Amino acid sequence: MATIRIQAEPFDPAAETAVLTGGRGDVGATVAFTGFCRDEGGRLSALELEHYPGMAEAEIARIAGEAQARWSLSGLTVIHRHGLIRPGEPIVLVLAASAHRRAAFEAAEFMMDYLKTRAPFWKREHLKDGTAGAWVEAKESDDAATERWG
Amino acid sequence: MKLVYFAWVRERVGKTEETLDLPDGIATIADLVRWLKSKGEEYEYAFENEAVVRAAVDHVHVKPEASIAGAREIAFFPPMTGG
Numbered sequence: 001m002a003t004i005r006i007q008a009e010p011f012d013p014a015a016e017t018a019v020l021t022g023g024r025g026d027v028g029a030t031v032a033f034t035g036f037c038r039d040e041g042g043r044l045s046a047l048e049l050e051h052y053p054g055m056a057e058a059e060i061a062r063i064a065g066e067a068q069a070r071w072s073l074s075g076l077t078v079i080h081r082h083g084l085i086r087p088g089e090p091i092v093l094v095l096a097a098s099a100h101r102r103a104a105f106e107a108a109e110f111m112m113d114y115l116k117t118r119a120p121f122w123k124r125e126h127l128k129d130g131t132a133g134a135w136v137e138a139k140e141s142d143d144a145a146t147e148r149w150g
Numbered sequence: 151m152k153l154v155y156f157a158w159v160r161e162r163v164g165k166t167e168e169t170l171d172l173p174d175g176i177a178t179i180a181d182l183v184r185w186l187k188s189k190g191e192e193y194e195y196a197f198e199n200e201a202v203v204r205a206a207v208d209h210v211h212v213k214p215e216a217s218i219a220g221a222r223e224i225a226f227f228p229p230m231t232g233g
Contacts, residue, residue, distance in 0.1 A: 035233055049232065050157055052225060055209035080232060092233055112233060118211065120225075121232025122157035135158050138229035 002064035002076040006056050008083040013093055020075045020097050027074045029101040031108040033094045039087035044133070045126050049082045049091065052120035056080065063114040067096075070110070071103040078111060080121065110149055117146045151218070155196070156227035159203055162196035163226075179205045180214040182224065196226070204229060 003020075005011075013032045021027045037047045060078050067076060075097035085091055092115065096107040117138075125133030154167040176182050183200055186193040197203055205212050206225040218224060 051232070052154070052156055052206075052209075052227065055206055055225065058209045059211070116233035117230060119232045120156065120206070120227060120230055122228060123231045124157070135228065136231045138231050142233075 002061065002068065002078065004057055004060050004064060004077075005079045006051060006053070006060075007079065007081060010081070010089060011079045011093055013090070013095065016077050016079070016093060016095055020077055020095060024074070026099060027097045028099045029104040030095060030097045031101070031104040033092075033108050033112055034090050035092040035112075037085045037087050037089050037091055040125075043125075043128060044087060045128050045130070046084045046086050047091070047136075048084050048124045048126055048132075050122045050124070051080075051082045055120050059119050060115065063111060063118060066114075067107045067110050071096075071098065071107040073098050073103060073107055076107065076111070078115070080115070080119065082121070084126070113142070113145045113149065116142045151221065152223045154223060154225045156225065158228055159196050159226050162192060164192050177217060177219065178214065179207070179212060179216050179218060179224070182218060183214070183226075202228065 013034050017030055017032060021030060064076055064078060073096055077095040079093040081091050094108050094111045096104040098104040123136040127133045151172050152169050155163045160166055176185055183197050187197050203226055207216060207218060207221045208223055
């Protein structure tokens with residue numbers, strides 16, 4: 001029941017919410033998280049997102065399945081972009097719908113914590129001077145955020 | 151056996167993917183890494199800190215002690231930084 005898309009193109013959170021809730025009377029709450037590309041104080045011209053085709057879809061589906069087992073959700077949409085993404089552009093969308101707000105809030109946060117540490121994507125910095133910078137290093141705080149879900 | 155590499159592991163190995171005939175006695179991910187490191191300095195470099203490099207067998211995350219018997223595709227990559 002989860003909608004999962006891996007794409008190079010930008011997405012529109014409002015349009016995705018309309019698709020998820022359109023024609024339904026059972027949805028009482030949606031929580032949409034959108035992650036954007038930052039310029040890191042003007043240092044970056046873009047982030048390049050590399051992914052593992054096939055596994056990215058499979059791993060996000062496994063995480064979504066776990067969220068659906070833990071919370072009573074009316075719908076779940078996950079969109080993750082790849083390729084070159086400029087500062088200010090969206091990278092990732094998690095949209096959780098449920099009858100009541102708590103399930104939607106918690107499921108969206110759970111999805112993001114697991115996406116950060118389990119979905120096979122890697123960010124590389126592109127610098128303002130036109131050169132390719134370093135691969136972004138994984139954060140221990142992201143691992144800790146995932147582990148708290150048990 | 152098809153091996154695929156991503157991000158800086160791909161850059162250090164110098165290729166996106168390759169198909170290798172594995173010798174007998176390679177039963178786990180850890181065995182495979184040990185054998186790869188003996189093949190050349192590009193692998194030595196990619197796996198210089200073995201604890202950091204992650205692995206997946208047929209699109210599923212695995213630990214170093216995981217069996218590779220029957221695997222179609224094995225992937226090596228750095229800790230993930232998506233989201």
